[in-house]
Amino acid sequence: MNTxxxxxxLMALTGLFLCLFLVVHLVGNLQLLLPPEKAAVQxxxxxxxxxxxxxxxxxxxLLYASIVLHAVYALVxxxxxxxxxxxxxxxxxxxxxxxxxxxxxxxxxxxxxLFLVVHMKDFWFEYKFGSLPLDREGNKDLFSIVVESxxxxxxxxxxxxxxxxxxxxxxxxxxxxxxxxxxxxRKLSNFLYxxxxxxxxxxxxxxxxxxxxxxxKYHMP
Amino acid sequence: xxxxxxIWRQLNANTPGKLVDYQLEGVEEDMSFLEMLDYLNExxxxxxxxxxxxxxxxxxxxxxxxxxxxxxxxxxxLAGTSTCQLHMRSFSDGDTIYIEPFRGGAFKVTRDLKIDxxxxxxxxxxxxxxxxxxxxAPEANAIPITHDEAESAFDSAACIxxxxxxxxxxxxxxxxxTSAKITHLAKLPQGKAEAxxxxxxxxxxxxxxxxxxxxxxxxxxxxxxxxxxVTNIDRMNWEFNKAKVxx
Numbered sequence: 360m361n362t363x364x365x366x367x368x369l370m371a372l373t374g375l376f377l378c379l380f381l382v383v384h385l386v387g388n389l390q391l392l393l394p395p396e397k398a399a400v401q402x403x404x405x406x407x408x409x410x411x412x413x414x415x416x417x418x419x420x421l422l423y424a425s426i427v428l429h430a431v432y433a434l435v436x437x438x439x440x441x442x443x444x445x446x447x448x449x450x451x452x453x454x455x456x457x458x459x460x461x462x463x464x465x466x467x468x469x470x471x472x473l474f475l476v477v478h479m480k481d482f483w484f485e486y487k488f489g490s491l492p493l494d495r496e497g498n499k500d501l502f503s504i505v506v507e508s509x510x511x512x513x514x515x516x517x518x519x520x521x522x523x524x525x526x527x528x529x530x531x532x533x534x535x536x537x538x539x540x541x542x543x544x545r546k547l548s549n550f551l552y553x554x555x556x557x558x559x560x561x562x563x564x565x566x567x568x569x570x571x572x573x574x575x576k577y578h579m580p
Numbered sequence: 581x582x583x584x585x586x587i588w589r590q591l592n593a594n595t596p597g598k599l600v601d602y603q604l605e606g607v608e609e610d611m612s613f614l615e616m617l618d619y620l621n622e623x624x625x626x627x628x629x630x631x632x633x634x635x636x637x638x639x640x641x642x643x644x645x646x647x648x649x650x651x652x653x654x655x656x657x658l659a660g661t662s663t664c665q666l667h668m669r670s671f672s673d674g675d676t677i678y679i680e681p682f683r684g685g686a687f688k689v690t691r692d693l694k695i696d697x698x699x700x701x702x703x704x705x706x707x708x709x710x711x712x713x714x715x716x717a718p719e720a721n722a723i724p725i726t727h728d729e730a731e732s733a734f735d736s737a738a739c740i741x742x743x744x745x746x747x748x749x750x751x752x753x754x755x756x757x758t759s760a761k762i763t764h765l766a767k768l769p770q771g772k773a774e775a776x777x778x779x780x781x782x783x784x785x786x787x788x789x790x791x792x793x794x795x796x797x798x799x800x801x802x803x804x805x806x807x808x809x810v811t812n813i814d815r816m817n818w819e820f821n822k823a824k825v826x827x
Contacts, residue, residue, distance in 0.1 A: 361787075362784065362787050362820075363753070363783075363786070363787050363792070363793045364783055364816075364817060364820050364821075365824075367793055367794065367817075368817075368821065439792060439793065440752070440753075440792040442790070442792075443684065443685050443751055443752035443753070443790055443791055443792030444683075444684055444749075444750060444751060444752040444792060445683045445684050445685070445687070445752060446683065447683070448649055448652060448678075448680050448683065449586070449588075449599055449678060449680060450586075450651060450652040450678035450680070451652050452651065452652030452653050453652065453653065453654075453748050453750065453799060455653070456653070456748060456797075456798075456803055457797035457799040457802070458797070461795065461796065461797040461798070462750055462795075462797055464795065531796070534796075535795070535796040538796050538810075538813065538814050538817065539794075539796065539817055540817060540821065541814055541815070541816075541817035541818025541819070541821050541822075542818070543811070543818075545811065548811070
C-alpha cells in the first residue's frame with residue numbers, strides 16, 4: 360500500500376465489492392413490495408436466513424472490512440492529495456474541466472457513511488441486539504420495524520438524500536473503478552461506461568422507490 | 581487594447597509571493613500571450629523595474645516549456661493550445677487577466693511564473709527509455725506493427741511534458757504525463773521487453789516526487805494542449821497491475 364496506484368486499486372476493489380452487495384441488498388428489499396401478508400412472512404424469513412447462514416456470515420465480515428478499508432483509505436488518499444495539490448490558485452476555474460460529482464467523491468462518501476451509521480443502528484443493531492417482537496412464524500419481526508420507520512417523513516427524506524448521494528458516488532465510482540484496475544479496453548469502454556450508468560440508475564431508483572412505496576402503502580389512508 | 585494584469589510575483593522558492601496589478605496599454609490582438617508579456621517586460625525594464633520571469637523556449641507549441649495558469653485555467657481559455665499559441669485576440673479590450681504559475685505535485689515556483697519541473701525528468705530517467713540502442717528510424721514497413729498501433733503510440737508520444745495535467749488536477753497527480761510515457765513505449769515492439777520494469781520504476785518515481793493520486797476526473801485531458809487521452813492512464817494501471825502480478 361505504499362504506491363498511489365496500489366491504494367487506488369484497494370479503493371476500486373472494495374468499491375466494486377460493495378456495489379455487488381448493493382445489488383443483492385436491493386433484490387432482498389424487493390420483497391417489501393409483495394402483498395402485505397406475504398411480505399411480512401417472507402421478509403422476516405429472509406432476514407433470519409441472512410443473519411444465520413454460515414457463508415453469508417463470512418461474506419458479511421468481508422463486507423464490514425470493505426466498508427472500513429474504503430472509508431479509511433479514502434481519508435488517507437484525500438490527505439495525501441491535499442498535500443500534493445499545494446494550495447491552489449488565486450483565480451480558479453478548474454471546475455469547468457470535470458463533472459462536480461467526480462471532484463466531490465469524499466463529500467458524497469461522507470453522506471453515505473453517515474447514512475450507514477443511522478441505517479445500521481436502526482435495523483442491523485436492533486435485529487442483532489434489540490428485543491424485537493416475533494411474527495406468527497416465530498421469526499423476529501423486522502418487517503414491522505421497517506414499515507414503522509418509513510412512516511416518518513423526515514426519515515423518508517433522509518433516505519432519499521442519502522440515495523441521491525449514493526447515485527452520484529456510483530455514477531463516477533463504477534466506471535472509475537474499472538479504469539483504476541486498468542480493465543478498460545477500448546472495445547469495452549462504451550459498454551463499461553454505460554453499464555456503470557445503468558447499474559447506478561437501477562440501484563438509486565430501486566432504493567429510493569421502496570421506502571416511498573412503503574410510505575404510501577402502509578401509512579396513507 | 582488596454583488590459584489589467586494580475587501577475588504572480590515571487591522572488592524565489594523561499595519567499596512568499598503575491599499577485600501584483602499592472603495596467604498595460606497598446607496591446608495588439610495579433611500578439612501571442614508571451615509577446616504580450618515581453619511587451620510588458622520592455623516597459624518594466626525601461627522604468628527600472630524587475631521584469632516578470634516566465635518559462636519559454638520554442639514558442640511554436642511543441643517544446644512544453646511555457647505553461648501559465650491564465651484566468652483560472654491551465655494554458656488559458658482555448659482547448660488544445662499551449663500558452664505560446666494563445667493570442668491576444670482571445671481577449672477583449674478592458675479585460676482583467678490573472679496570470680499564475682502552474683502549481684501542484686512536485687512543481688515549485690522558482691521565481692514569478694517560472695517553476696521547477698525537473699521531477700518530470702526524474703520520472704523519465706526512472707524508465708522512460710529503451711536501453712538497447714535501436715539505431716536510426718527503421719524502414720516503416722519493417723516494423724512488425726499495424727499502422728493503427730503506430731498512430732496510437734504516436735498519440736501517446738505527443739505529450740510535450742508541459743505539466744498542465746498536474747496544474748489542473750485537484751490532486752496534483754502526474755498520472756497523465758507518466759501514463760503517456762509508459763503507454764507510448766508499451767505499444768511499440770522495441771519497448772515491450774522492458775515494459776514491466778518501466779511501469780514499476782516510473783510509477784515509483786512519480787510517487788517519490790510527491791504527486792497525488794488519480795481520481796479519474798478527466799480534467800487533465802480537457803486542459804492538455806496535446807489532447808493526450810486519459811485512456812493512457814487506464815493502460816498505465818493495466819501495465820502496473822500486470823507487472824505486480826507477473827513480477
